[in-house]
Amino acid sequence: MxxxxxxxxxxxxxxxxxxxxxxxxxxxPTNKAEVTIEGKVIAVNRDTGSIxxxxxxxxxxxxxxxxxxxxxxxxxxxxxxxxxYVSILAYRCxxxxxxxxxxxxDVRVCVCVVSDGLDADYNCTNGIFVCTDxxxxxxxxxxxxxxxxxxxxxxxxGR
Numbered sequence: 001m002x003x004x005x006x007x008x009x010x011x012x013x014x015x016x017x018x019x020x021x022x023x024x025x026x027x028x029p030t031n032k033a034e035v036t037i038e039g040k041v042i043a044v045n046r047d048t049g050s051i052x053x054x055x056x057x058x059x060x061x062x063x064x065x066x067x068x069x070x071x072x073x074x075x076x077x078x079x080x081x082x083x084x085y086v087s088i089l090a091y092r093c094x095x096x097x098x099x100x101x102x103x104x105x106d107v108r109v110c111v112c113v114v115s116d117g118l119d120a121d122y123n124c125t126n127g128i129f130v131c132t133d134x135x136x137x138x139x140x141x142x143x144x145x146x147x148x149x150x151x152x153x154x155x156x157x158g159r
Contacts, residue, residue, distance in 0.1 A: 032091035032092060032093060032149065033091065033092045034089060034090070034091050034105070035089075035090055035091070035092060035102065036087060036088065036089055036090075037053050037055055037061045037063065037086075037087070037088045037090060037102065038053075038055060038056060038085070038086070038087045038088075038131065039053045039054045039055035039056055039061070039085065039086070040053065040054050040083060040084070040085050040086075041053055041080045041081065041082055041083065041084050041085070041086055042054045042060070042082065043082065044079075044080070044081060044082060048064065049064060049065070049066050049067075050062050050063060050064045050066065051063055051066065051080055051086075053086060053088065061102055062101070062102065063088055063090055063102045063103070063104050064101050064102065064103050064104070065090075065103035065104050065143065065144070065151070066079070066104050066107070066143065067143050067151060067152075067153040068153050070153075071143075071152070071153035072141060075141050077107075077109065077139045077140070077141040078109065078139060080107065080109055084109055084110070085109075085110040085112070085124070085129040085131070086107055086108060086109055086110060086131075087107075087108040087110060087131035088102075088104050088105075088106070088107050088108075089104070089105045089106045089107075090102040090103055090104050090105055091103055091105060091149060103144075103149070104143050104144070105142070105143060105144045105146065105149065106140065106141065106142045106143055106144075107140070107141050107143065108131045108133070108138055108139070108140050109138065109139040109140075110129045110130060110131040110138060111129070111130055111135060111136070111137035111138055112124035112127045112128070112129055112130075113127050113128055113129075113130050113135070114127030
């Protein structure tokens with residue numbers, strides 16, 4: 001009887017340690033620093049579910065947590081591709097064994113607005129990129145709850 005009770009307590013301790021480790025890895029959403037990244041998508045990595053954005057200061061920013069392609073499709077928004085301009089609200093997430101990561105909260109896929117009579121190439125050479133929701137063609141998708149940062153594509157509240 002004593003050995004079975006010891007086994008139960010050991011198993012309970014192991015389970016509780018897994019729960020504690022997950023909580024530590026997840027971090028507290030209230031301690032996350034939110035940032036906005038605006039720039040051109042220079043790489044799309046389907047394996048990691050990330051995109052790399054060259055921001056206006058010529059820095060590369062890899063942004064993770066973009067959700068499933070089916071979530072984007074269900075919200076009638078095209079997943080960003082190379083050479084598109086985006087504005088991403090993200091939070092910095094620190095991992096103990098890695099460098100910090102940027103995790104997307106919402107994404108705006110911007111449009112190029114050009115002067116009359118001019119054409120724009122994929123770099124929007126003859127125009128400017130506009131990312132405001134009021135502009136025709138700008139696509140917006142919310143990926144996470146703004147308070148808890150829980151992913152909305154998993155069917156969580158706020159969807």
